[in-house]
Amino acid sequence: MRINCPLCGSRDSREFHYRGSAKLLHRPDGDAGDAAFHDYVYLRENPAGVNDDLWFHENGCRSWLVVARNVTTHEILSVKLAADVKRGGA
């Protein structure tokens, strides 16, 4: 598998570290309550299809990326900087 980092170009997936669903970008407010944090920390989107995941380009530019990947075929559909996604851009 190769991941097309927006900053470094197409790189071997071994340079990257997988963290989990991109929903982790949206941490609830501190006073959101137990249920919201339980959901944030433990529950996972786990579709057998396209999923947005957080990857870290550990042995590269060390950016956090949002990778849209078909987890059944391993086809990568898009790669964006997590910072852009969080800001609502890109």
Added chain:
Amino acid sequence: MRYSAWEVFKNGLTGNKGWKPVWRNPEPKTHYDAIIIGGGGHGLSTAYYLAKNHGITNVAVLERGYLGGGNVGRNTTIVRANYMLNGNSQFYSHSLKLWEGMEQDLNYNTMLSQRGCIMLAHSDGQMDAMARRGNMMHMQGDTDAELMGRDAVKNLLPYLNFDNPRFPIYGGLMHWRGGTARHDAVAWGYARAADMRGVDLIQNCEVKGFRIEHGKVLGVETSRGYIGAGKVGMTVAGRSSQVGEMAGLRLPIESHVLQAFVTEGLKPVIDNVISFGMGHFYISQSDKGGLVFGGDLDMYNSYAQRGNLPMVEHVAEAGMALMPMIGKAKMLRSWGGIMDMSMDGTPIIDKTDIEGFFINCGWCYGGFKAVPGSGDVFAHLMATGNYHKAADMFQLRRFETGHMIDETGNGATPNLH
């Protein structure tokens, strides 16, 4: 037909014409007292114990493919009970005891071979941790745990590389009652025994939805039509999130691929199960002679029932670091299975807010050893509504109440357990 030496002898003399298909292939009925979704090890053993221990025989196992085509037929067959934490300890101990009586109980040769499982240690700190784990096993009643020093391990496994600069071998914790079994035979043995007690095993029957009214499950929609049920149990391993979602559940589970490998058949050379945790490598030798080994997850979520090359390389490197002698063996095959990785690395066996709907999932990469125990306690829960004492800590709400059972101490993550 009961299998026996006499049957083998008689059939040998009569051209082996007396053997019969091992189970029926019935059409689904319109209603069952209990439906089990998923014909892997856990589903088949649950159906068997429902019939045997609780007298519930109007049961169907619905399998979307063929029986035993999932992880139960893809794993590296290691059976052990060297767990440490309260919750896991009593459960795996219970399961191992059922393994020890399984062949007589099922009248089927599952080839359980208690050849001993050793976990290697590479530092003083790790030796202390092994001593602690061994003591916990003794306290649980599994007195076969033995802490072995470097010389004792050297005596037993002279071919290991003891002086690897990064991971020199200090000793290990041997679990003598651990070992391997024939995975397909476990699926077939439970399938046959369940069928003989009246359970309908329905293959090529995919569950596609639930019929739930007023908070109670009434039945399931399948690729072979609607089937009514008094109770429904879910044992679909890597597909737990999807099937759970059909009933409106969100689970603390992520699906990951685990790979395994086998070499060509060799003369007997590796007598035990050896686990080199620091290198993510473990190995045993099958009765056919192939070296069966595996490593860690591919480390990112996946439903592809195959692996990727980086992990093949990593596992091969770890194997060479531990036992250079295997370098000349030719690897024949590699394959992958989809693991239902839970967020604390421990399974979930529970009822749900939907009356009559029960879930059994989150087995991660360790659910083969759990097959008899899981079926026993899940059948108990489905039949009586009460938790079995060997599995009363596997509840789903532990993630809300903070009672996670995190054997490896990795925190809330699906891919490091």
